[in-house]
Amino acid sequence: MKIRRIAGFAASVAVGALVLTACSDSPSDTESSSSSSDGASSGIVSAWGSEPQNPLIPTNTSEVGGGKILDLIYAGLVYYDADGAAHNEVAESIETEDAQNYTVTLKADQTFTNGDPVTAQSFVDAWNYGALLSNAQLGSYFFDDIEGFSYDVDSPLTGLVVVDDTTFTVKLLQPESDWPLRLGYSAFYPLPAVAFEDIAAFGENPIGNGSYKLAEEGSWEHNVGISLIPNPDYTGDRVAQNGGVDIKFYETLDGAYNDLLADQLDVLDSIPDSAYSTFQDELGDRAVNQPAAIFQSFTIPQGLAHFSGDEGKLRRQAISKAINREEITDAIFQGTRTPASDFTSPVIDGWSDAIEGSEVLAFDEEGAQDLWAQADAISPWEGTFTIGYNSDGGHQAWVDAVTNSIKNTLGIEAQGNPIPTFADFRTQVTGRTIAGAFRTGWQFDYPSLYNGLAPLYVTGAGSNDGDYSSPEFDALLKEGAAAKSVEDANALFEQAEEILFQDLPAIPLWYANVTGGSSTLVDNVEFGWNSVPLLYQVTKD
Structure with a gap:
């Protein structure tokens, strides 16, 4: 993908000029359709998805199933194109003279699908709701850099001030x-x-301002799917080029892939491991296998027995060294994964494969055994090491391979802990009720190294599912965020990663390509820098 660099700040900057850093069965499936007068098609596109963990509130959605839907039914101040470049959407401009005080001006005559205007108050109220401690929103972390935010008490964002309806x-x-x-x-x-x-x-029935809206009240049928239709009042760049999108929730990826081959599913953005060796031949030019800003790991909670203090550091390092990442990616993923050498993604500008401490990711049988023995000298190991995962996501093969590698290297019992659905899995993770370690991953929200580190590992961050805390790491992230240039920021983020390699709050596994494909019934299928298909531009006749 194209590598772009952030433009430097002048006296004032409009986001439209910014350039991001990125190398980030329904009956309708068989209905025929004709093109509309504006060049868009009217066929309804079916796409793979997963049951969202929570009701569709933007500030409380931190997983890809819900995020895919939100990005279709809402429009933000900016949006990202396929290459990761930022474009104004609801914003007319976002200006600053000092990179600390910003003035946001909205485009006029923007509306929600119930007819209410989209105003400055619409953003300020939503952000304040997301930031309040008592609302317990998973995305509250994203507002902690705004004046007034508090992790301790309910506190309004005093740094937000409504000037008028559009400012x-x-x-x-x-x-x-x-x-x-x-x-x-x-x-x-x-x-x-x-x-x-x-x-x-x-x-349950969200009202947005984006390219699509719910087909009708109750269109979200839990564990089945959600039906969306174009929003005729949307005036941004992402105008729907089809008659709607049906996102279908599958129990298994194999079922979704079989439907894709049978033209019963139009867009799939996750190929099951059973088809890695065949999907490009079976789909031909409809197959997708391209780099994306996706990092995959598993997390060992800080409070898990035998994994805290000096003993915990030794065991985390031993487990990391006991995993033969290269062998697993070759055998299972068939060229669709690359062994990780850091905690971010090679797709993101500033990425490095030579961070101090990263040698802990290399398979080292003797080294792993020695570290494990040192940990046993502190407190003898007992029990079974488990990795939790959702059974509906196609993860069993790699979890079995990783746990077998750990078992064979360290001579301990290790196995997967399957949980039936993604929603159930995430509920156990966020509720801190899951037993043992659990699979984790990160699909970047925006193309920046900061986004691959802060939401996952800063103390109290919304996606810090292992409850990791390091004041030194937090300070480096804060300093990097305030740096005057991307290069200066990335140097500090690299120092922060050195701390992660010492503590291993998560065990990096590999970087993922987006692997997917489309049916013979659709055209203009494109996958973005962060692996998500741009469903609004898919046509179906």
Whole structure:
């Protein structure tokens, strides 16, 4: 993918000029359709998805199943194109003179699908809701750089000030030159006033301002799918080029892939491991296998027995060295994964494969055994090491391979812990009820090394599922965020990764390509820098 660099800040900067850093069965399936007068098709596109963990509230959605839907039904201040470049969407401009105080001006005459106007208040109210401690939103972390944010008590974002219907200002706690780049992420979407009357009910039938809207109330059928139709009032760049999108939730990836081959599913963005060796031949030019900003790992919770203190560091290093990543990626993933050498992604500008401490990711049988023995001298190991995963996501093969590698190298019992659905799995993870370690991964929200580190490992961050905490790491992330250039920031982020290699809050495994494909019934299928298909531009006649 193209490598782009962030433009330097002048006296004032509009986001439209910014350039991001990125190398980031329904009956309708068989209905015929004809093209509309504006060149768009009217066929309904079916796409693979997964049951969202929570009601569809932007600030409480931190997984890809819900995120895929939110990105279709909401429009943010900016959006990212296929290459990761930022474009204004609802924003007319985002300006600053000091990278700490921003003025956001909205385009006029923007509306939600219930007819209410999208105003500055729509953003300020949504962000304040997401930031309040008592609302327990998974995405609250994304607002902690705005003046007034608190992790300890309910505190409004005093740094947000509504000037008029189309203008609001933002004051950050410190200068952050890449702050506008973050605003395409779903946590920053606006909400209509009706959302706050009953937020849970609203999340079941959300009202957005994006390219699509729910086909009707109740269109989200849990564990089955959700039906969306074009929003005729949307005026941005991502106008729907089809008659709607049906996102279908499958129990297995194999079932989804078989439907794709049979033209019963139009777009699939995750090929099952059983088809890695055949899908490119079977799909031909409809197959997709391209780099994407996806990092995969498994997390060992900080409070798990035998994995804290000096003993924990030794065991984490031993387990990392006991995994033969190269053998697993070759045997199982058939060229669709690359063994990890850091905690981010080679797709992101600033990535390095030579960070101090990264040698812990190399398979080293004797080294792993020695580290494990040192840990046993502190406290003898007992029990079975497990890795939890969702059975509906096609993860069993690699989990079995990783646990077998650990078992054979260290001479301990190790096995997978399958959980039936992604929603159940994530509920156990976020509720801290899951037993043992568990699979984790990160699909970048915006193309920046910071986004691959801060949400996952900063103390109290919304996706810090292992409850890792390091004041030294936090300080380096904060300093990097305030750096005057991308190069200076990335140097500090690299230092922060050195700390992660000492502590191993997660065990890096590999970087993922996006592997997917499309049916013979659709055209204009493109996958973005972060692996998500750009469903609004898919045509079906």
